[in-house]
Amino acid sequence: MPNAKGRRRRFGSVRKLPSGRFQARYRGPDGLMRTADNTFATQTDANRWLVKQEAKILDGDWRNPDVNMTFGAYAEAWFKDRDYAATTRERNVGILNLHIMPTFLAVPLHEITTPQVRRWRTGLLDAGVGPATIAKAYTILRTILNTAVDDGLIQRNPCRVKGAGTADHAERPFLSVPEVYRLADAVPSHCRALVLMAAFCALRFGELAALERRDIDLEARTVSVRRSYSETRAHGLTVKAPKSAAGVRTVAIPASLVEELAHHLAEYSGAGRTGLVFLGARGGVLRRNNLRRIWLRALDSTGLDGVRFHDLRHTGNTLAATGGATTRELMHRMGHSSVRAALIYQHLVNGRDHQIADYVDGQIRRVERPPRGSSGT
Numbered sequence: 207m208p209n210a211k212g213r214r215r216r217f218g219s220v221r222k223l224p225s226g227r228f229q230a231r232y233r234g235p236d237g238l239m240r241t242a243d244n245t246f247a248t249q250t251d252a253n254r255w256l257v258k259q260e261a262k263i264l265d266g267d268w269r270n271p272d273v274n275m276t277f278g279a280y281a282e283a284w285f286k287d288r289d290y291a292a293t294t295r296e297r298n299v300g301i302l303n304l305h306i307m308p309t310f311l312a313v314p315l316h317e318i319t320t321p322q323v324r325r326w327r328t329g330l331l332d333a334g335v336g337p338a339t340i341a342k343a344y345t346i347l348r349t350i351l352n353t354a355v356d357d358g359l360i361q362r363n364p365c366r367v368k369g370a371g372t373a374d375h376a377e378r379p380f381l382s383v384p385e386v387y388r389l390a391d392a393v394p395s396h397c398r399a400l401v402l403m404a405a406f407c408a409l410r411f412g413e414l415a416a417l418e419r420r421d422i423d424l425e426a427r428t429v430s431v432r433r434s435y436s437e438t439r440a441h442g443l444t445v446k447a448p449k450s451a452a453g454v455r456t457v458a459i460p461a462s463l464v465e466e467l468a469h470h471l472a473e474y475s476g477a478g479r480t481g482l483v484f485l486g487a488r489g490g491v492l493r494r495n496n497l498r499r500i501w502l503r504a505l506d507s508t509g510l511d512g513v514r515f516h517d518l519r520h521t522g523n524t525l526a527a528t529g530g531a532t533t534r535e536l537m538h539r540m541g542h543s544s545v546r547a548a549l550i551y552q553h554l555v556n557g558r559d560h561q562i563a564d565y566v567d568g569q570i571r572r573v574e575r576p577p578r579g580s581s582g583t
Contacts, residue, residue, distance in 0.1 A: 218256040220249055228252040232259055235268060236358050243271075270358055277318065277350075278311035280359070284350050292436050292444065298346055305330060305343040315354050320364045323347070327370055341373035379517055380524040381405065383569050385510060389518075392504035397497070399463075399470035400484050401518065403429070406460050406566050408522030408540050411515055412436055413453070415492045416445055417483040419475060424468055427459045427563065431541060435491065443491060453541035458560040460567035522566070529565030 218232030227245040230252040234240045240259075246252040262268040285299060309326045310318060323344075330340045348365035355363050365371075381389070390401040403409055409417075412434035421430045432454060437443045447454065459467070476482040476489075484492045497515065505511055519540075526539055539562060 217260045220252040220256070222249070230255050232256055234270070235263055236270060240271060274314050274316075275359065276311065277313050277315055278307060280315055280354060281307070281310075281350050284353060292446070298342075301339065301343050302346060305335065305339065306347055310347070315351070315359050318351070318360075318364050320366050323364050324367050327367060337373040341371055344370045379513055380521040381510070381513065381517065383525075383573050385508075386518070386521060387573065388508045389504050389510065389513075392507045393500055394487075396470075396474040396485065396487070397500055399466050399474075400492070400497075402463055402466055403459075404515065404518035405521045406463060406525070406563075406570070407457050408519045408526065409457070410434065410519060410541070411494060411497075413541075414484055415482075418480045419471065419483060420479040422459075422467060422471070422483060424459075424464050424471075427461060427464060427560070428456050429459055430456045437494065443493065455538060455541050457539055458563035460563045460570060462567045462570040525566050525569060526562050529562050 218230060220228055220230050223229055223245060225245070227247060228249050228251070229245050230242045232240055242252070242255055246255065259268070281302060285295070285302070288295070290298065309322075309329075313322075327340060327344060330343065331337075335343075344365065344367070348363060348371060351360065351363045351365055354360050386401065386405045390398045393401055400414055403414060404411070407429060409429070409431065413431045415435040416433045417429065417431075421432060422428075423430075433445050433447060434453070435443060436446050471483065474485065476485060482491065486492045486496050501515055505513055523540055
């Protein structure tokens, strides 16, 4: 806008608002447009304010007006910008609110120090919070503050506690093929194929729950993963794309499972091409909470205490790796979540994937097992 004498300003701009007052703006050294916190009664007052801001920049005295932003305000905006899956967002926001905000909510970003971060972490340890949860909380805090560094709000990240972002996880168990069949025999009939597919095709629970008849080709021995169910407290049960782009994939089925799947589709699956392959006991969507009761009873009856349903997927991963699958082939079969994996592994040659399935099938055939139905299934 031209100034009072009709000349366009060299630095910043002033405009008259509908209220009759004047607003001043300029581009800061960080490349962002900055607006004065208050409006001015006259254009001259606005111009004088801009002159002062320009002088600060030229003298090296300019300070980012956002530096006094509190961690709480910045973290809230930060999470809004993240492209998280619903379950990941709910989990991370829960950790933020429960373990990070009580300490850092009202603290200005530039006042957070390494000793303060260290004391916060020690406090969580003393309170009995699990090491894995603490490591996750530290990682979230560090990631938020890394972005604050990139935004020019702080000079360096105060999260500098060595090893704080990692936790020693107990190695999850993987099952032998006989143990997988013991579990499959112990669950109700409509869940038998679910257990076998989870173990021998390494599919996630949400992917299994969302499978439709059209996704399974028994003649080609393949299952196509195109969608997944997700359940959160905020949004309930929703169907979405798999966890990552690489999660959209076609996986070869071991030949020994074809008869099992054919029986399951004939007896327990929903009708039509889009009918769900795996249903709950009352014919609805299979949900984790409903499966949990079935799963715990199966563990109790088989003596496999401590095994999680997700460990079946770990079992499939182990079997495929034992069969000589390369990292690329293995990550395709598992639907690995990294972007790099999505670009490389989605176009895996089908023939080799069938060889992996054939190896798994060979392991299954080595096990003496009773015919279907002889144990009540």
